[in-house]
Amino acid sequence: DDDWSPKALQTLRPMNLYGWSKHLFDQALVERVTRKEKLPPQWAGLKFFNVFGPNEYHKGEMMSLVAKRFDDAKAGRTVRLFKSHRDGIADGDQRRDFIYVDDVVAVVRWLMEAPQVSGLFNVGTGKARSFRDLVTAVFRALKLEPKIEYVDMPENIRGQYQYFTQAEVDRLRRAGDLQQQGGVEKDTADSLTGMFSNFNGIIDKISESIPQQVSMLGRTVKDAKTLVDDLKQILGGPLVFPGTGVPSAIKG
Numbered sequence: 001d002d003d004w005s006p007k008a009l010q011t012l013r014p015m016n017l018y019g020w021s022k023h024l025f026d027q028a029l030v031e032r033v034t035r036k037e038k039l040p041p042q043w044a045g046l047k048f049f050n051v052f053g054p055n056e057y058h059k060g061e062m063m064s065l066v067a068k069r070f071d072d073a074k075a076g077r078t079v080r081l082f083k084s085h086r087d088g089i090a091d092g093d094q095r096r097d098f099i100y101v102d103d104v105v106a107v108v109r110w111l112m113e114a115p116q117v118s119g120l121f122n123v124g125t126g127k128a129r130s131f132r133d134l135v136t137a138v139f140r141a142l143k144l145e146p147k148i149e150y151v152d153m154p155e156n157i158r159g160q161y162q163y164f165t166q167a168e169v170d171r172l173r174r175a176g177d178l179q180q181q182g183g184v185e186k187d188t189a190d191s192l193t194g195m196f197s198n199f200n201g202i203i204d205k206i207s208e209s210i211p212q213q214v215s216m217l218g219r220t221v222k223d224a225k226t227l228v229d230d231l232k233q234i235l236g237g238p239l240v241f242p243g244t245g246v247p248s249a250i251k252g
Helices: 006-010 018-034 057-062 065-074 101-112 129-143 170-176 186-195 225-237
Strands: 044-048 050-052 080-081 096-099 120-123 148-151
Touching: 006 018, 018 044, 018 120, 044 101, 050 065, 050 101, 065 080, 065 129, 080 129, 096 101, 101 120, 101 170, 120 170, 129 148
Parallel strands: 044 120, 050 096, 080 148
Antiparallel strands: none
């Protein structure tokens, strides 16, 4: 959703601890905006959707599907995707809002250059695409025919698996008049070009560093109770920052 009013935020129920860590902070921050407490001259909370692009190898199992399945696709091997276990949704048609890292960086840079803008923003394309579309785009970028096999989803994740996520980005577009992104097909080709020296050669990681998401806490959170206790301690008192209060861009 694109509504960050206290009432709207209270209806959200993240599905994991990572999501809760971001959500509880958003709620605490919005409460301070509502009470017109002092805030930094500029502040922003960004919710990145499914980011993919060059230089993901440090992420391990958290790499995007593009990076994770590239070797199989390049070698002409079959790429496996989950079957659908929900009526009305075809195998491989589970959908996510895939956004290329260059577009994410563009949003961050724009905010840095627009100090009058503050708020909570979804960072996605606003258009969900299927995992089948994404993997097909990888094969097409490699000039290969797609080879996809659908396998049963593990039973332990079926109950919580998300079949559809899509960013509502109207607020971001209104604030910055952002241009439309390139789309899964073009962005996947660009990603592979950036990740690898050529489609037939050895993987060549690009050396440029890319912005990393800032961790909510600088250490491992052992459980939800610890997270809540930490947030209460961190946010329990009024925030004192230089500046004149809530930026004019978000008043009213």
